[in-house]
Amino acid sequence: MKKFCLFLFSALLFAFNAMAAEEFKCDIEFTELGAYNVTVCFTPEDNGEYFICSIASKATFDELGADYIMSYYKQVMDASISEGSASSYEEFAHQGQFYLFNSKLSPETEYVAFAYAVSPYSGTALSGMKVVTFTTTADTPSENEVNLHIVSPHWIDKVATAGFWQITGWTEDYDYYVQFCADPATATTGTFTLADTTWDWDYTGVYFYPGEGTFPTKRECDGLTLDISVEDNILYAKCDYTDTRGVIYHISFDPVSLGGSEGSGQEYDMTSNISASFSPEDGDYEFDEVVKCHTVWYQNADNEYLELKLYTPGATLEDGEYTIDSTCQDYTVEAATYEPDTYHIYGSVYGQLTDEGYMSIPWFWFTGGKVIVSHDANGVLQLDINATNTWNKTAKITVKSEETDGISDIHSEGKSLQAKKTLKGGHIIIEKAGSKFNALGIELQ
Numbered sequence: 001m002k003k004f005c006l007f008l009f010s011a012l013l014f015a016f017n018a019m020a021a022e023e024f025k026c027d028i029e030f031t032e033l034g035a036y037n038v039t040v041c042f043t044p045e046d047n048g049e050y051f052i053c054s055i056a057s058k059a060t061f062d063e064l065g066a067d068y069i070m071s072y073y074k075q076v077m078d079a080s081i082s083e084g085s086a087s088s089y090e091e092f093a094h095q096g097q098f099y100l101f102n103s104k105l106s107p108e109t110e111y112v113a114f115a116y117a118v119s120p121y122s123g124t125a126l127s128g129m130k131v132v133t134f135t136t137t138a139d140t141p142s143e144n145e146v147n148l149h150i151v152s153p154h155w156i157d158k159v160a161t162a163g164f165w166q167i168t169g170w171t172e173d174y175d176y177y178v179q180f181c182a183d184p185a186t187a188t189t190g191t192f193t194l195a196d197t198t199w200d201w202d203y204t205g206v207y208f209y210p211g212e213g214t215f216p217t218k219r220e221c222d223g224l225t226l227d228i229s230v231e232d233n234i235l236y237a238k239c240d241y242t243d244t245r246g247v248i249y250h251i252s253f254d255p256v257s258l259g260g261s262e263g264s265g266q267e268y269d270m271t272s273n274i275s276a277s278f279s280p281e282d283g284d285y286e287f288d289e290v291v292k293c294h295t296v297w298y299q300n301a302d303n304e305y306l307e308l309k310l311y312t313p314g315a316t317l318e319d320g321e322y323t324i325d326s327t328c329q330d331y332t333v334e335a336a337t338y339e340p341d342t343y344h345i346y347g348s349v350y351g352q353l354t355d356e357g358y359m360s361i362p363w364f365w366f367t368g369g370k371v372i373v374s375h376d377a378n379g380v381l382q383l384d385i386n387a388t389n390t391w392n393k394t395a396k397i398t399v400k401s402e403e404t405d406g407i408s409d410i411h412s413e414g415k416s417l418q419a420k421k422t423l424k425g426g427h428i429i430i431e432k433a434g435s436k437f438n439a440l441g442i443e444l445q
Contacts, residue, residue: 024051024116024127035107035139036210040100042115049126050093053115055102058133060289061112063314066129070116077123089123104210107139107217139217141247148176148206148251152266152338154367154390155235155256159185166203166368167228167237168326169253170337177207177216177326178251180226180239192226206241206249207327216328219243233258265391266338268345270364276304276350278399280380287315291328296381298399303353306397308371308383309334317381322371324348324387336365336389348387350395365389376401 025045032039042053052073061069073092080086105111111134117127153169164183170176181203182192207216219241226239235256241249265271283298294317297307310322313330326335326347336347351363369387376382383399 021125021128024130026051026115026130028113028115028130028132030113030134033134033137035137036105037101037103038105038111038134038136040102040113042094042098042100042113044096044115044117047096049117050090050095050120051115051117052093053098053100053113055100055105055111055113058110058112061114061131066114066116066131069114070125070129074123074125088120089118090120092123093118093120105136107136110135139245141245144246145248145250148178148249150178150251150253153237153253153256155258156368156388156392157188157258159188167253167256170326175209177209178205178239178241179207179325179327180204180224189228189230192224192228194221194223203325206243206251219245219247219249222246230258265389265393266365268338268362268365269390270362270393271391273394274350274364274396276300276306276395276397278304278306278397280382280399280401283381283399285381287317289315292330293328293334296383299353303355304350305353305359306350306399308348308366308385310371310373317373319374320372322373324366324369324371333366333371335367336363338365350387350397364393364395366395369395 027041027043027045029041029043030038031041038055040053040055042051044051052070056069064072077086077089077092080092081088086092100113112131113134114129114131116125116129118124119126148171150169151172153167156164156166158164158166164181164185165188166179166181168177168179180192183203205221206219208219209216220243221241222244223242224239226237228235228237230236235258237253237256239249239251241251243249278298278300282300283296285294285296287294292312292314294310294312295307296310297305299305310317311328311330311332311334312318318331320331322331322333324333324335326337328334334347336345336349338345345363345365348366349359349363350366352360354360364387366385366387367389369385371387372384374382374384378401380401381399382401383397385395385397387395387397389395
């Protein structure tokens with residue numbers, strides 16, 4: 001308790017000093033400002049001063065605040081030095097004129113560039129924060145026609161049972177992701193256009209990814225012609241897709257082997273249905289502030305392993321229904337994807353671990369379905385997963401406390417306000433019934 005009080009007093013003193021300090025004297029200028037990138041030039045008045053600088057979305061900056069960000073940087077520096085990954089506070093700071101380049105921005109979005117002076121001996125802030133707002137430009141096309149080829153597309157045919165079909169996939173360089181879905185649909189082959197098909201636009205579109213860790217930009221559709229044919233149990237697809245900027249995407253797909261009545265699947269994916277359960281105590285959690293991704297993973301006594309990546313508009317893992325797909329948009333769970341060059345599987349998966357802690361092949365790749373997120377009466381995270389994979393097999397997995405009051409009330413917008421959730425020190429803190437818990441339900445002192 002004494003250490004906690006000292007830490008709390010230090011944090012409060014740091015916040016008070018930061019608020020009272022004079023703004024850092026530094027010019028902040030922007031060059032090469034585009035839809036996805038910017039170069040920021042930081043020129044301090046005193047070249048001898050050490051300073052920290054960065055870029056953040058204005059929405060995130062306004063949500064967290066300058067005091068929290070400076071305190072957070074101090075904690076990161078302290079932890080890095082304590083763990084041995086850094087030797088001094090100088091490694092994190094800059095002196096003199098410094099250029100910062102970022103190519104992972106979103107078009108027509110407000111951002112802030114900020115800088116503040118720090119001590120090279122303690123990492124403590126020596127000034128207030130200089131903050132300048134800027135807005136990225138509109139996404140203007142550099143060419144009128146783009147050729148895209150989708151490798152290893154994923155095909156779902158549920159016309160007979162649910163009245164829809166879907167084809168999805170990535171380009172080899174992972175710059176583009178496409179998904180087309182006809183819902184309702186009475187046929188899987190033929191020529192499909194906006195004029196003769198009712199499209200579900202939540203599941204149809206072309207998405208551009210300017211770089212790893214960036215948010216996808218959806219190329220909104222102004223018209224399309226999609227041809228699907230089947231010969232000798234092989235499905236062929238091609239599409240001409242025009243976005244609202246007038247750019248035409250000529251999209252081709254690798255042929256898809258339908259594989260008989262069972263459908264086609266990936267070599268390393270499970271070919272049987274599975275059912276599993278985990279307890280919150282089996283798990284761990286982390287949050288990526290940049291992409292707003294919550295990663296949860298669990299390992300039970302039977303060496304079963306579960307990992308989910310859930311995306312939200314903010315730092316709170318809200319109650320509600322999350323769709324499993326590859327858009328990485330709000331209220332979605334990232335579907336599993338495979339990188340053949342490195343043999344890496346990314347996204348959300350289930351599998352069996354060996355005694356040495358490695359994942360046994362095959363895994364169960366989550367490629368479709370839903371995940372229900374809720375918290376029990378004590379604020380403990382609960383999950384109800386109904387997923388499908390590349391073989392159209394099903395996974396029914398739960399993460400539940402031994403004693404739970406059931407799934408909490410879920411609203412149509414995927415939100416619940418049954419517990420107060422805040423971000424503290426980079427972690428989700430749930431306040432309920434006078435107690436505080438982390439996202440996995442462990443009570444905090």
